[in-house]
Structure formats: C-alpha cells, structure tokens
Amino acid sequence: MELTPRRLRFGGDYNPEQWPSDVWDEDVTRMKQAGVTTATVAVFAWARLEPYPGVYDTAWLDDVLDRLHAGGVRVLLATATASPPVWLARDFPDTLPVSENGVRLEFGSRQQYSPASATYREHALRLVEMLAQRYGQHPAVEGWHVNNEYGCHVPYSYDEESAAAFRTWLQARYGTVEELNRAWGTAFWSQLYTSFDQVEPPRAAPTFRNPTQLLDWDRFGS
Known part of the structure; x- marks a missing residue:
C-alpha cells in the first residue's frame, strides 16, 4: 500500500x-x-x-x-x-x-x-x-x-463468563488464595476466601466494596 x-x-x-x-x-x-x-x-x-x-x-x-x-x-x-x-x-x-x-x-x-x-x-x-x-x-x-471508543459505555460486564475469566486472572496474579487474602485485606468485614472459585466480580453490594477487589477488577478489564 x-x-x-x-x-x-x-x-x-x-x-x-x-x-x-x-x-x-x-x-x-x-x-x-x-x-x-x-x-x-x-x-x-x-x-x-x-x-x-x-x-x-x-x-x-x-x-x-x-x-x-x-x-x-x-x-x-x-x-x-x-x-x-x-x-x-x-x-x-x-x-x-x-x-x-x-x-x-x-x-x-x-x-x-x-x-x-x-x-x-x-x-x-x-x-x-x-x-x-x-x-x-x-x-x-x-x-x-479498530472497534470504537473501548469502554465508552460498557467497560465491564459482570456476567458469569467474565467472572470465570476474572478468577483465572487473579490466580495467575496471586498464585494462592492466601496471597489474594493478604493483598485484599480480607480479614476486614469477614471477607476471607478459601478458594478462588468463591471470588466474584465486584457486583452491587449492601455498602462499600473491597477497594483492592475494585482495583484488580479495573486492572483485569484494562
């Protein structure tokens, strides 16, 4: 060309x-x-x-x-x-x-x-x-x-396919659920996880969500 x-x-x-x-x-x-x-x-x-x-x-x-x-x-x-x-x-x-x-x-x-x-x-x-x-x-x-205005209206989707991909990303990032608990400070408000399978995207919750979970969700979606 x-x-x-x-x-x-x-x-x-x-x-x-x-x-x-x-x-x-x-x-x-x-x-x-x-x-x-x-x-x-x-x-x-x-x-x-x-x-x-x-x-x-x-x-x-x-x-x-x-x-x-x-x-x-x-x-x-x-x-x-x-x-x-x-x-x-x-x-x-x-x-x-x-x-x-x-x-x-x-x-x-x-x-x-x-x-x-x-x-x-x-x-x-x-x-x-x-x-x-x-x-x-x-x-x-x-x-x-390429495409158009990535993330303009839908930067994330909170569906099950996205949740599974998020768990895979977290496991690659932290290696063990113990390290994820440490990084996320899950001792606060009894948020402790015993398996990556228990982790979900930061969907709507009763009040403030875990700030490091939100940060990792942004990293995952970027």
Missing part, C-alpha cells in the same frame, strides 16, 4: 450507509471543497456488512471506497465491531453485557457486548478477517479504525 506524503490529516467519521447512495457523489465533492483528506468509514456498519450470520454484503462498501479514492480522500477503514447486529444478540444472548446490578443490557443501542464473550470475539474476528482480506490492498485504505 502506497502512503501519501506526511501531512496533517483532516476529516472525521463518514457513515454513508445511513443515507441514500444518490448523495454519495455530493458527499465526496463537499469533502474535497472542505479540504477533507481522510474519512473513517464503517464504524457502525456490522449489520449492513453481515445482515445474516456468515452472509456478507460488501457491494455498497466497494462503491463507497471507490468513490472516495476517485475523489482523493483516504480511508481509515473500521473493523465495524463496536455495535453487533441484532442476530448476534438474539442467537447468542450470552454475548450481551450484564450490569453490576445483574441486569442484562439489551440490543437497541451500541456496544451491547460483553468484552469477555468468546462468542462475540469469534464472530468479530470472522468479520475483521473478511474486511482485511477484501480491503487490505484497496488503494483508498491507509489505516484501520
């Missing part, structure tokens, strides 16, 4: 899938008039790119990238993984995040996925591999926009 000479990039997100294609040429013309050099494309386009599991629709994105390239606008192509489609939520409800109060957050907004969900990551990886193979050498593409 040939890169343009170094210069300050000027542009922003461009979401052409959200309006009719008959204005796309005008979009590019106005970008050129405004001095736009770079556009981020397909940030929230997963549902448009994969309307059904394993069924990809890329014709519209081919068209968009070709038009931008013809207009001299470079592209940061997004992985489109920041907002999963409805079929993922309905077919795999365990991918939806759970709040600290135990409420499963529903489809209909964005970032409706658990960061620890292996199922989400599996489907996201398939989408990203398809995009990389199809557009990695496209002349308009000069970089990648």
Whole structure:
C-alpha cells in the first residue's frame, strides 16, 4: 500500500450507509471543497456488512471506497465491531453485557457486548478477517479504525463468563488464595476466601466494596 506524503490529516467519521447512495457523489465533492483528506468509514456498519450470520454484503462498501479514492480522500477503514447486529444478540444472548446490578443490557443501542464473550470475539474476528482480506490492498485504505471508543459505555460486564475469566486472572496474579487474602485485606468485614472459585466480580453490594477487589477488577478489564 502506497502512503501519501506526511501531512496533517483532516476529516472525521463518514457513515454513508445511513443515507441514500444518490448523495454519495455530493458527499465526496463537499469533502474535497472542505479540504477533507481522510474519512473513517464503517464504524457502525456490522449489520449492513453481515445482515445474516456468515452472509456478507460488501457491494455498497466497494462503491463507497471507490468513490472516495476517485475523489482523493483516504480511508481509515473500521473493523465495524463496536455495535453487533441484532442476530448476534438474539442467537447468542450470552454475548450481551450484564450490569453490576445483574441486569442484562439489551440490543437497541451500541456496544451491547460483553468484552469477555468468546462468542462475540469469534464472530468479530470472522468479520475483521473478511474486511482485511477484501480491503487490505484497496488503494483508498491507509489505516484501520479498530472497534470504537473501548469502554465508552460498557467497560465491564459482570456476567458469569467474565467472572470465570476474572478468577483465572487473579490466580495467575496471586498464585494462592492466601496471597489474594493478604493483598485484599480480607480479614476486614469477614471477607476471607478459601478458594478462588468463591471470588466474584465486584457486583452491587449492601455498602462499600473491597477497594483492592475494585482495583484488580479495573486492572483485569484494562
């Protein structure tokens, strides 16, 4: 991929899938008039790119990238993984995040996925591999926009899959439950653990939660 000479990039997100294609040429013309050099494309386009599991629709994105390239606008192509489609939520409800109060957050907004969900990551990886193979050498593409605003709305999920991953992380960090008890000061308020299997994420509790548990939860999720 040939890169343009170094210069300050000027542009922003461009979401052409959200309006009719008959204005796309005008979009590019106005970008050129405004001095736009770079556009981020397909940030929230997963549902448009994969309307059904394993069924990809890329014709519209081919068209968009070709038009931008013809207009001299470079592209940061997004992985489109920041907002999963409805079929993922309905077919795999365990991918939806759970709040600290135990409420499963529903489809209909964005970032409706658990960061620890292996199922989400599996489907996201398939989408990203398809995009990389199809557009990695496209002349308009000069970089990648990975996911979008990590942790903006759902920095953590308190579901059971996340809890299991947290326990594995804690065991690797502390080695023994005795060392975890020492580091967390669990003698306070009778919080002593005798097994890593007893440890949960810092879900909603009657009052203040263990501060080192909260710190480790942040470390685990970072």
